[in-house]
Amino acid sequence: MTTSPIKLTVEDNVATLTINRPKTLNALNTEVIDAFNIALDQIESDPEIRVVIFTGEGRAFIAGGDIADLNSRQGLDHYGQFAEDIHRLFRRIEVLDKPTIGAVNGYALGGGTELLLTLDIRLLSSQAMLGLPEINLGLFPGAGGTQRIIRQIPSCCARELMYLGDMISAEEAVRIGLANRVVPHDALLDEARVLAARLADKSPLVLKFLKRTLIDGADMPLSAALRHEQAMIGLVLDSRDAHEGCTAFLEKRPARFTGE
Incomplete structure (x- = not known):
């Protein structure tokens, strides 16, 4: 074998x-x-x-x-x-x-x-x-x-x-x-x-978008990279994980991220 x-x-x-x-x-x-x-x-x-x-x-x-x-x-x-x-x-x-x-x-x-x-x-x-x-x-x-x-x-x-x-x-x-x-x-x-x-334990969705932002932005001029970051954080703020993280902070409990 x-x-x-x-x-x-x-x-x-x-x-x-x-x-x-x-x-x-x-x-x-x-x-x-x-x-x-x-x-x-x-x-x-x-x-x-x-x-x-x-x-x-x-x-x-x-x-x-x-x-x-x-x-x-x-x-x-x-x-x-x-x-x-x-x-x-x-x-x-x-x-x-x-x-x-x-x-x-x-x-x-x-x-x-x-x-x-x-x-x-x-x-x-x-x-x-x-x-x-x-x-x-x-x-x-x-x-x-x-x-x-x-x-x-x-x-x-x-x-x-x-x-x-x-x-x-x-x-x-x-x-x-x-x-x-x-x-x-x-x-x-x-x-x-x-x-x-x-x-x-972190949000897999946010880590994915963060990694894409870093990789894509490295090949762009700063002005374009900043706009790319702005668009990507907009996508993140539309996720359940972002609101779970903020809610958990306000409720003083650990966040439970699902990747959604």
């Missing part, structure tokens, strides 16, 4: 996606991409899932692309198809209408850092190491990394990471703005689950 390279578990409105190729340090290949998409189909179609945690099995989150697989690709059409698939997957994760949490348990190199750049909140194990080492293979980040990282951290830091290809510690990654915080290694998943539980 073949083991799927992606494990999906669901508990208390939280889905956990675990990259499960520990012998290859969870390297990305076409099989992993396909398994990711199958898991995301289930997550997107299940309204009970409100938050998604991404993590890895073993010593790595994702240690990059499968080098042997990449080296076998000689034709531009062949590699172009792989690039299309991974770009489509990472964008799908980035715009997922549910909050995402990265629980980086070890090496997040190349495609691992590029995946992290698509996630909403990023927790790093104290043992995590990040980097974009593609330059050392005569390549550069090609799964959206060049464009996302330059928009998320200072340009000089992004260029140093890509030009030199060095690994950095979890603490350094937080310092330059690649992640939220460092967590003791043995507490990583517990911390991610506590955070996910807090998010799952």
